[in-house]
Amino acid sequence: METTKCLIIGSGPAGYTAAIYASRANLSPVLYEGEQPGGQLTITTEIENFPGYPDGVDGYEMMEQLRRQAARFGADMRQGKVTSIDLSHRPFVATIDDGASTIAAEAVIVATGASARYLGLEDETKFRGRGVSACATCDGFFYRGKVVAVVGGGDTACEEASYLSNLASKVYMIVRKDYLRASKVMQKRVFDTPNIEVLFNTNTVGLFGSQGVEGAHLVRYKGTPQEEMFDIAIDGFFLAIGHKPNTEFLDGQLELDGSGYIVTKGVGQATSVEGVFAAGDVADPHYRQAITAAGMGCKAALDVERFLLASSDGH
Numbered sequence: 001m002e003t004t005k006c007l008i009i010g011s012g013p014a015g016y017t018a019a020i021y022a023s024r025a026n027l028s029p030v031l032y033e034g035e036q037p038g039g040q041l042t043i044t045t046e047i048e049n050f051p052g053y054p055d056g057v058d059g060y061e062m063m064e065q066l067r068r069q070a071a072r073f074g075a076d077m078r079q080g081k082v083t084s085i086d087l088s089h090r091p092f093v094a095t096i097d098d099g100a101s102t103i104a105a106e107a108v109i110v111a112t113g114a115s116a117r118y119l120g121l122e123d124e125t126k127f128r129g130r131g132v133s134a135c136a137t138c139d140g141f142f143y144r145g146k147v148v149a150v151v152g153g154g155d156t157a158c159e160e161a162s163y164l165s166n167l168a169s170k171v172y173m174i175v176r177k178d179y180l181r182a183s184k185v186m187q188k189r190v191f192d193t194p195n196i197e198v199l200f201n202t203n204t205v206g207l208f209g210s211q212g213v214e215g216a217h218l219v220r221y222k223g224t225p226q227e228e229m230f231d232i233a234i235d236g237f238f239l240a241i242g243h244k245p246n247t248e249f250l251d252g253q254l255e256l257d258g259s260g261y262i263v264t265k266g267v268g269q270a271t272s273v274e275g276v277f278a279a280g281d282v283a284d285p286h287y288r289q290a291i292t293a294a295g296m297g298c299k300a301a302l303d304v305e306r307f308l309l310a311s312s313d314g315h
């Protein structure tokens with residue numbers, strides 16, 4: 001069976017950065033890109049907050065540049081998705097595309113990211129990138145002076161609504177229950193912001209618009225079975241109903257926190273299994289930024305280098 005010293009799973013900023021560092025350290029990493037090469041950033045419009053791009057950069061283009069940088073040092077980037085992995089003993093054995101191939105690895109970096117949750121409405125797909133977004137810090141700037149809605153009542157939704165309230169003229173929060181789940185301090189911030197209006201007991205039924213989003217069809221529950229249908233005019237529709245870390249293929253072999261994120265130990269990126277490291281959104285419930293993911297990818301590759309050195313010394 002093919003063997004690699006360092007297997008990197010995932011191709012967002014964490015995976016590619018890990019590949020840059022691992023290949024420069026002569027670890028000849030093999031990276032599987034997964035279903036969406038480049039990850040979440042390739043579906044955002046423009047990235048304006050990644051240091052080093054004073055004029056902003058297209059998300060797809062930035063990931064392509066990271067990929068090329070990793071390739072320059074010899075990282076072996078491959079199409080394909082790791083669909084399962086055996087972490088019970090080293091070398092670990094990963095299965096690609098449900099059995100199309102297998103590869104053994106001395107060390108593994110899991111950088112599979114997290115996927116934003118969507119409501120599951122057809123209109124979300126129809127208007128994705130044309131008014132529908134799951135990232136206010138990525139796309140909020142395009143809604144300066146406009147009216148937007150944020151779906152969700154957790155900390156993320158409150159944070160996104162607060163962020164957007166500094167850009168947009170008005171922010172609706174669409175909250176399905178009659179209370180916010182967010183922490184008290186975040187709730188206070190929302191309630192103290194005059195241009196945020198919270199619509200409680202409200203769900204989204206659909207979106208409408210010709211080119212992009214122009215409004216949302218909503219339903220408000222006024223006590224069963226009473227309900228009221230109404231529309232709001234909006235230019236942007238932001239989902240903030242949580243993220244789902246992409247960990248299914250691990251099949252419970254790594255310790256996860258209560259929200260499903262991989263738990264890392266100590267100052268580095270080590271996980272509950274020796275020789276397995278995690279980087280980026282799959283292990284980050286707090287920041288979820290391209291720059292933090294890249295930083296974790298760098299740390300994970302350095303951790304792998306030290307781990308392999310220590311294990312070859314017999315430690």
Ligand code: NDP
Binds near residue numbers: 151153156181
């Ligand atoms: P949460 O799971 O905390 O909140 C999700 C919100 O989305 C809830 O209000 C939930 O409603 C709502 N929701 C879920 N599914 C649907 C649906 N189908 N339709 C409508 N609404 C829906 O996720 P967050 O991303 O907000 O937070 C994740 C974790 O990260 C939390 O632990 C949070 O505290 C933490 N975090 C902390 C921050 C901070 O401290 N600054 C910032 C951001 C996140 P309901 O309440 O009805 O279930």
